[in-house]
Amino acid sequence: MRNYNENRVQYFGRNDLAAGYYRDRCLELLRDSEKRQIESINDAIEAYQCKLTVEGIPELFEKEHSVNTSQASRQLFAHACAYVSTALSHDGIASMYDQVELQYREPFWQLIDACCAHKVINPADFTELLKAHPECIVSALERRRFVVGFDSEIADAMRKNPILSAETIINRLASDSTHDTKLFLPSRLHNADIDSIMLSYINDERANPNYLWVLRNWPSRTVSRYVPSAEIRVGAKRKHEESIQGMFENGAGLRYGAGVSIDMSQVACKGMTYEDLVITHSFSGLWLKKFTDPATIMNNLIYIFDYLDSNGLMTMPARKHESHGIMGLLGLHAVGEYRSFPGSHIRDSLALLETAAYSDFLEKHNSRLETALEWVYNEYFADEFGIEGFSLALPTKETTWLDKCKAIGPEIERAIKAYSIYAKRGEIDSDYFPFESMKTFSSVPALVKPKYVIAGPGFDQRGLTLFSDQCMLSHLAKQSESESCFYDVMLRHDITQNDYPEYLHSNINQLENDGFIARESKGLKPSPASACLKCVWDNDALALRFLKTAELKLVQELVCRNILTYCDTLFTPTEAAYLDYMFNDASFPNSLALRNRYDHAHAPIVDPNAKEIRSDYYRMLCLLICITLKINEELMIATGKGGLDNLVEWPLYDESVFSLAEELTREKIH
Structure with missing residues (x-):
């Protein structure tokens, strides 16, 4: 060349x-x-x-x-x-x-x-080309006429170049790469042939962990041309784990973490510290010990622990826009896999640790989280809302962790089915249970509609300009200053259109014409419509029950413009995706699938009380808590009943929470 x-x-x-x-x-x-x-x-x-x-x-x-x-x-x-x-x-x-x-x-x-x-x-000459220049295999695979005309020649070349062939197949068939050119595989390259190519790749020291990750989580439901054998999936899993361990064994990488403690000397219900990239939530042992009745336990789960935020949204799910800049582009990911990020890892870890810590604490003080949850379904829903038919039977304290995992999955499904039947029929009729399927949490209806507002078809066009850290409007060249997005620039600086180069003026004019920028005496400022979009950008949804009349009218206008859209399900799409990822294997190739794991004997059991099984149980208990809190909130909204009757005078937040908030705000400003 x-x-x-x-x-x-x-x-x-x-x-x-x-x-x-x-x-x-x-x-x-x-x-x-x-x-x-x-x-x-x-x-x-x-x-x-x-x-x-x-x-x-x-x-x-x-x-x-x-x-x-x-x-x-x-x-x-x-x-x-x-x-x-x-x-x-x-x-x-x-x-x-x-x-x-x-x-x-x-x-x-x-x-x-x-x-x-x-x-x-000439076929022989084409074979010579692929032998001398294996990189041409990819170019040939992108052209149907070449694949049809030189089927056997291309297939033979792919077998002789397993590294190139394996990475091309993985990247172009099963990953969410940005390639928009279709790939055609030779008809003479059968599934067993590709398995042989993949096995050679797995056994090669040059195998890339990113490609191994996709291979182990192969999206078989969406990719039919090749389905890896069990040998390939297991081999890819082991080689990936080995590669990752070797990559970080010398302390390379970024370490972050989460911790939870129940402090018997802390008075305020909740404290918080952040040190060396580890966030620790502390809870008052005095408060938790003083009130261990089921009602107070459930209120603690609502107001003190970190399952739902102040808007009633689950805290654990990964949000679409929380991955910033180049971090969102790192690595290779299987088509349709559930994507999580450092922030969501921390929130998920906090919820799991809080569940385990509170559960252990209650058992030491002659009470149980499971007992409180059973009280909600077996007594409270009927007594408070007049709804008969809810029921829950969780495993006893003496049961092994394995049997607890086997038992809790069906109970989670029973709770969802009961609520879903009630939402559809206005009553829980037991005869309908066999006909109520639960393939995905996204199908569970809300009682009060519309419940949320989420991104519509025109959302990203405005959102990327206002809130993305990749938008050039987030940088003030004249002041040599930058913020995380243009929205924050308008909030923290007194700017005018003239602070930007002329080629960016059209973006600003468009935002103003669309009603997302207001020209005030201090310059450009975000409008109420812009603030509304910011909530959806940050949380993937906005709960409508907390909005005032003027805000609801604004939301309606944005929905009419196809910038936002209403969502009428119990769980937001982000929440449903997280629950599907954790609970079953129907939606994501990399699902944890905790229910299926213990229903279908996914692995031999050496110790029914192993730490991993204990952790899985607390994960499912955490899911049940979230589902219960969401159902309870929905019944409260629909009936106008429920909620707190009497408040105990007790400090909610420790001084550490306010000190940390002040410190983080100061760092963000500077």
């Missing part, structure tokens, strides 16, 4: 900043199209790149009247095709490819495909 030649035409596409860079060179070729001789493969490729430019960005040549650019580009292309046909017949594709300049590696294949040159390529 020859050196890069920057003087030759390259077509970048109309949206590329360099789209018009080769306009003058194109005109030079077009004006000379009738007598220009195509003397090399690079001349031929350049002629085709010129044609693509004329057809893809015609406005570049609108004022050029000295030549019929459309006709001239077609003429150049005809000359190029004639050259390719002759050269292939005489020299062969392997020799031709060796003459290609570096910048034309991929355009070479575009030209060969456009000329239908596969018809005159």
Whole structure:
């Protein structure tokens, strides 16, 4: 392959900043199209790149009247095709490819495909090309006509190049990579052949942990062309774990964590510290010990512990926009996998640790979390809301952790089914239980509608400009200052449109015209509509029950403009995705699937009281707590009953909470 030649035409596409860079060179070729001789493969490729430019960005040549650019580009292309046909017949594709300049590696294949040159390529010569240049396998796989015409040749080349072949198949079939070009596999490359390729890859020291992650979590429900065998899935899992352990065994990487303590010397219900990237929540042992009745335990779960936020949204789920900048692009991920981030890991860990800590604390003081939850379903819902038919039977204290895990899954499903039947029929009729399926938590209806507002079709267009840390409006060049997003710039600085370069003024004008910016005496400030979108951006949903009349009217206007949309389910889409990920394996290839794990004997049991099984039980108990709190809140809204009757005078937050909030605010400002 020859050196890069920057003087030759390259077509970048109309949206590329360099789209018009080769306009003058194109005109030079077009004006000379009738007598220009195509003397090399690079001349031929350049002629085709010129044609693509004329057809893809015609406005570049609108004022050029000295030549019929459309006709001239077609003429150049005809000359190029004639050259390719002759050269292939005489020299062969392997020799031709060796003459290609570096910048034309991929355009070479575009030209060969456009000329239908596969018809005159000798199979033996094509085999020689793939042997000398294995990277051409990928380019061939992107073109159906080549895969059909050289099926056995490509299949043989893939078997001989397992590293390239494995990573190409994984990346293009099963990952959420940004490639928009379809990949076609040879029909003679059977599932067993691909298994052999993958096994060679797994056993190779060059195997990349990112690709192994996707292979172990292969999305079989969405990718049918290849389904890895059990041997491949297990091998990928073990090699991935081994690779990750080796990668971080010397202390490399970023360490962060979460901790929970119940402090018998702390008076206020809740405290919080943050040190060395570890956040610790502390809870008053004095308060928790003083009141251990079921009602107070449930109120503690609502108001003190971290299951639901102040808007009634679950805290643990990963949110769409909490991954910032390049961090969101790191790694390779399977198609449709559940994505979690450091922030959601911490929140999830806190909820799990709080569940385990409170459960152990209560048992030491002759009470149980399970008893409180049973009281809610077996007594409270009937006594408070007049709804008969809820029931719950959780495992006893003496049961092994394995049997607890087996028992709690069906009880979670029973609770959801009972609520769902009530939401649909206005009563819990036991005859309907066998017909109530629960494949996904996203199908559980709300009683009060609309319940939430979530992102609509037009949300990202405005949200990316206002709230993304990748938007250029988040940086004030004149002051050499930056914020996390343009919204924060408007909140913390007195700015005008003139603080930005002229090419960004159209973005600001568009936001103002759409009603998301207000021009005040101190400059540009976010409007109430912008603040509404910020809530949805940060939390993936906004609960409507907490909004005032004017705010509900604003939401309605945004819904009518297709920027937001209503959601009428008990759980937000983000909450439902998290619950599906944790509970069953129907939605995500990397699901924890805790219910299925203990229903279908996923692994041999050496110790029924193993730490891992204990942790799984507390995870499911945590899910049940969240579901119970969401159901209780919905019944309260629908009936107007329930809630706190009497408040005990006791400090809620320790001074450490306020000190930490002040410290974090100060760091954010500076």
